[in-house]
Amino acid sequence: xxxxxxxxxxxYRFERRLFxxxxxxxxxxxxxxxxxxxxxxxxxNGHQSELDVIVPGIAGMSVMSTTFTALAYNLTxxxxxxxxKRIRGTPLPSGVYLGGLALxxxxxxxxxxxxxxxxxxxxxxxxxxxxxxxxxxxxxxxxGAFALLGVALSHAIPxxxxxxxxxxxxxVPVILVSGVFFDVKHVxxxxxxxxxxxxxxxxxxxxxxxxxxxxxxxxxxxxxxxxIGIWAVVGAVLAVRGFSWEARxx
Amino acid sequence: MASTQPAIEVRDLRKSYGELDAxxxxxxxxxxxxxxxxxxxxxxxxxxxxxxxxGYRRRSSGEVSVLGFDPGQRTRELRARVGIxxxxxxIYSHATVGEVVAHFASFYPHPRDVDxxxxxxxxxxxxxxxxxxxxxxxxxxxxxxxxxxxxxxLIFLDEPTTGFDPAARRGAWQTIRSLRELGKTVLLxxxxxxxxxxxxxxxxIIKGGRILAEGSPSELGVxxxxxxxxxxxxxxxxxxxIETDDPTRLLHELTGAALERGEPLRALSVTRPSLEDVYxxxxxxx
Numbered sequence: 001x002x003x004x005x006x007x008x009x010x011x012y013r014f015e016r017r018l019f020x021x022x023x024x025x026x027x028x029x030x031x032x033x034x035x036x037x038x039x040x041x042x043x044x045n046g047h048q049s050e051l052d053v054i055v056p057g058i059a060g061m062s063v064m065s066t067t068f069t070a071l072a073y074n075l076t077x078x079x080x081x082x083x084x085k086r087i088r089g090t091p092l093p094s095g096v097y098l099g100g101l102a103l104x105x106x107x108x109x110x111x112x113x114x115x116x117x118x119x120x121x122x123x124x125x126x127x128x129x130x131x132x133x134x135x136x137x138x139x140x141x142x143x144g145a146f147a148l149l150g151v152a153l154s155h156a157i158p159x160x161x162x163x164x165x166x167x168x169x170x171x172v173p174v175i176l177v178s179g180v181f182f183d184v185k186h187v188x189x190x191x192x193x194x195x196x197x198x199x200x201x202x203x204x205x206x207x208x209x210x211x212x213x214x215x216x217x218x219x220x221x222x223x224x225x226x227x228i229g230i231w232a233v234v235g236a237v238l239a240v241r242g243f244s245w246e247a248r249x250x
Numbered sequence: 251m252a253s254t255q256p257a258i259e260v261r262d263l264r265k266s267y268g269e270l271d272a273x274x275x276x277x278x279x280x281x282x283x284x285x286x287x288x289x290x291x292x293x294x295x296x297x298x299x300x301x302x303x304x305g306y307r308r309r310s311s312g313e314v315s316v317l318g319f320d321p322g323q324r325t326r327e328l329r330a331r332v333g334i335x336x337x338x339x340x341i342y343s344h345a346t347v348g349e350v351v352a353h354f355a356s357f358y359p360h361p362r363d364v365d366x367x368x369x370x371x372x373x374x375x376x377x378x379x380x381x382x383x384x385x386x387x388x389x390x391x392x393x394x395x396x397x398x399x400x401x402x403x404l405i406f407l408d409e410p411t412t413g414f415d416p417a418a419r420r421g422a423w424q425t426i427r428s429l430r431e432l433g434k435t436v437l438l439x440x441x442x443x444x445x446x447x448x449x450x451x452x453x454x455i456i457k458g459g460r461i462l463a464e465g466s467p468s469e470l471g472v473x474x475x476x477x478x479x480x481x482x483x484x485x486x487x488x489x490x491x492i493e494t495d496d497p498t499r500l501l502h503e504l505t506g507a508a509l510e511r512g513e514p515l516r517a518l519s520v521t522r523p524s525l526e527d528v529y530x531x532x533x534x535x536x
Contacts, residue, residue, distance in 0.1 A: 007356070007357075010353075010356055014342075014345075014349075014353050017345075018342055018344045018345055021344040021345075022344050078340075081339070081340025081341075082336060082338055082339030082340050083339065083340050083341060083342070085306070085336060085339060086334075086336060086339040086340075086341070086396070088306070089304060089305070089306070089329065089332075089334040089336070090329060090354065090357045090358075090400070091326045091327075091329040091330040091357050091358060091359075091400070092357040093326065245306075246306070
């Protein structure tokens with residue numbers, strides 16, 4: 001077991017080193033939430049109540065893009081390239097390898113959340129997170145659910161060529177409907193119901209509690225946490241059931 | 251003693267995918283230190299057989315032992331003693347050759363020296379280059395380096411030289427022969443006859459999920475009911491071919507008749523069927 005932890009650490013460090021080496025990918029990965037913040041900060045032009053919506057919204061989107069989107073992409077690529085199959089033929093335990101991929105994604109989530117919180121503080125006068133515990137609980141829950149759902153989605157992507165279309169086909173509607181860019185209270189009832197049943201709106205709901213003052217502690221967001229938990233279970237079942245170490249043959 | 255036990259034992263191996271029977275009762279053994287070739291056309295059941303031995307697929311029935319382990323159990327210890335070169339597999343494209351080989355070395359309990367393996371694979375001058383800059387042949391050599399880094403006893407090579415130019419093939423063959431000198435066991439699949447003839451101690455010809463013939467490349471050429479082929483030009487200068495089990499008598503008659511006529515026997519040749527002839531005969535679609 002200690003040797004597995006050492007192997008996980010090695011695997012993680014290797015993935016990190018290579019992540020930074022693909023400079024353009026790393027750069028845009030961290031620039032994207034900043035661009036969104038700058039853009040929407042300019043659009044709402046300093047209305048504090050709007051900023052209170054947009055900053056947690058973009059934090060939620062960051063969680064989803066660093067885990068769900070990134071893992072669905074990476075796994076599709078690694079599967080199609082045969083990297084998964086090659087690793088499977090070595091004595092490296094599968095859990096250690098996949099754990100390294102997951103930790104790599106989670107590190108990007110942490111960096112992006114830190115960027116969003118800092119930018120909110122520096123540019124939009126948002127204050128430090130009012131409920132750090134709520135923030136951490138929801139980031140952890142969101143990371144878990146979206147990472148598992150990303151792994152599950154990768155099973156549904158037939159080839160790497162299809163990956164952008166499939167992943168964006170899920171990602172874009174979800175961020176639009178879930179109130180990343182507006183307060184979900186202002187949308188028609190049926191859309192709001194859909195949004196609240198999906199995992200991103202509850203995540204943003206909880207992140208709002210963590211980031212913005214006067215939205216209450218974790219006790220006020222337990223329903224949201226439960227919805228994320230259900231998605232995590234669904235994601236776990238689908239991720240494990242459909243998992244394949246090699247690309248489908250024609 | 252463990253080391254006298256065969257490296258691979260396969261008994262009545264079968265594999266079905268739904269309705270399709272890909273492997274229909276295969277038996278063979280590979281001794282330690284042997285290079286054993288599985289030869290057959292695409293879809294013959296080679297890859298299914300090898301992937302069961304590698305632990306990638308589950309068998310439908312039959313018995314399989316690899317270095318004394320059941321590969322279906324996916325034991326970590328077995329994977330540490332086996333090296334696998336797959337037909338095509340990607341690798342960290344932003345890492346250098348040296349980094350990838352060193353990283354893979356960390357998976358194994360007793361890895362070989364990283365530089366030594368890179369040297370063996372002929373990639374020394376590419377050591378600090380990123381893997382995505384490698385040519386197709388260099389990438390195959392990296393595959394081989396990654397399969398050898400754990401110092402395996404048994405190496406699976408799945409069509410190791412497909413897509414190589416002739417010079418690169420000779421180089422790869424040299425490397426594979428050097429594995430024999432190191433005492434390694436090699437299971438080689440190929441659809442190149444010359445490759446099997448050149449490298450393998452024994453060959454099994456597979457088609458339709460069954461082994462049609464097995465033996466050393468030269469035995470396969472001679473045995474299996476195959477005959478000598480005597481070719482010459484007859485009195486009118488027309489090429490004539492006679493197949494016979496008894497070339498001595500036939501040659502005596504032919505040369506005797508030619509001497510009586512006072513003519514030379516032109517274009518005379520005596521050949522035995524090559525592995526290629528046997529292969530084509532066995533794998534021809536009836």
